[in-house]
Amino acid sequence: MIARALTIAGSDSGGGAGIQADLKTFTVRNVFGMSALTAITAQNTLGVEDIHPIPLEMIEKQIEMVITDLGVDAVKTGMMGTAPVIELVARKLKEHSVKQLVVDPVMIAKGGAKLLENDAAHALVTELIPLATIITPNIPEAEVILERKIQTVADMTEAAKALVELGAKAAIVKGGHFEGDPTDILYDGTEIYTFPGKRIETRHTHGTGCTFAACITAELAKGNSLVESVETAKAYITAAIKEELGLGQGHGPTNHWAYQGEQS
Numbered sequence: 001m002i003a004r005a006l007t008i009a010g011s012d013s014g015g016g017a018g019i020q021a022d023l024k025t026f027t028v029r030n031v032f033g034m035s036a037l038t039a040i041t042a043q044n045t046l047g048v049e050d051i052h053p054i055p056l057e058m059i060e061k062q063i064e065m066v067i068t069d070l071g072v073d074a075v076k077t078g079m080m081g082t083a084p085v086i087e088l089v090a091r092k093l094k095e096h097s098v099k100q101l102v103v104d105p106v107m108i109a110k111g112g113a114k115l116l117e118n119d120a121a122h123a124l125v126t127e128l129i130p131l132a133t134i135i136t137p138n139i140p141e142a143e144v145i146l147e148r149k150i151q152t153v154a155d156m157t158e159a160a161k162a163l164v165e166l167g168a169k170a171a172i173v174k175g176g177h178f179e180g181d182p183t184d185i186l187y188d189g190t191e192i193y194t195f196p197g198k199r200i201e202t203r204h205t206h207g208t209g210c211t212f213a214a215c216i217t218a219e220l221a222k223g224n225s226l227v228e229s230v231e232t233a234k235a236y237i238t239a240a241i242k243e244e245l246g247l248g249q250g251h252g253p254t255n256h257w258a259y260q261g262e263q264s
């Protein structure tokens, strides 16, 4: 049977981030994708124009309809928006004993728009992080969650460990926001793994975080190990950034078809 993945996230009308990035990535990685929308955004490569939140009952019904009929092998969370949404999603994931959960703690879009209310970071810590197979913050997100500055690779390593102490089984702190080559640091509760990258000079990085986390989710859904899943996701996002599509006037989308690696 084909592996199944559910993304619980916001819609990006521009198609480069949010559920659109997730569903494209799931498809290219041979996983059947499903979605529960938390918000609709009117956005493009230049920024977020408006956000329309989805009512809590409707978020709940989407999750319920998908899990009780089609079933899921892995779930990814992206833009949550508010603390009540996080609380609801955590309750549903517990109710259905979801085993593989990738938490991408989306806070701010590339153009600077706020995708998570300030008072909701606490709910991430108390509700969602303890359920996570892996949490995938960029450096500013890890700084908000842990209430500390991250300035060096050593700080990233300490941050990954601290996120596991908060209850996630694993954490990867992404280095895309540092100057120079972007190195990501993974801690799986036992070992530290370093995923070095070469910085690609491009403005087309809209949705890199969503796409990376979606690929981890797809690989986990197929039954791959955590480290294998992150390795594939790193290769996938690197190819997607390198072979950008040249779309839009601002931060353009990545190329979800670019990765030529094997299907596992």
Ligand SMILES: Nc1ncnc2c1ncn2[C@@H]1O[C@H](COP(=O)(O)OP(=O)(O)OP(=O)(O)O)[C@@H](O)[C@H]1O
Binding pocket: 017, 108, 109, 110, 137, 138, 139, 174, 175, 176, 177, 182, 183, 184, 197, 198, 199, 200, 201, 202, 205, 206, 207, 208, 209, 210, 211, 212, 234, 237, 238, 241
């Ligand atoms: N310019 C780049 N060149 C190569 N790799 C990059 C570049 N920018 C980001 N990455 C890699 O892409 C992945 C996503 O990291 P990033 O820090 O950009 O996520 P993010 O900030 O959460 O993205 P988003 O804009 O979707 O919120 C990481 O593996 C990171 O190392």
Ligand SMILES: Cc1ncc(CO)c(N)n1
Binding pocket: 009, 010, 011, 012, 017, 018, 019, 041, 078, 079, 106, 108, 109, 110, 115, 206, 207, 208, 209, 210
């Ligand atoms: C809907 C949505 N989710 C996540 C991001 C972060 O890239 C975005 N720009 N839009």
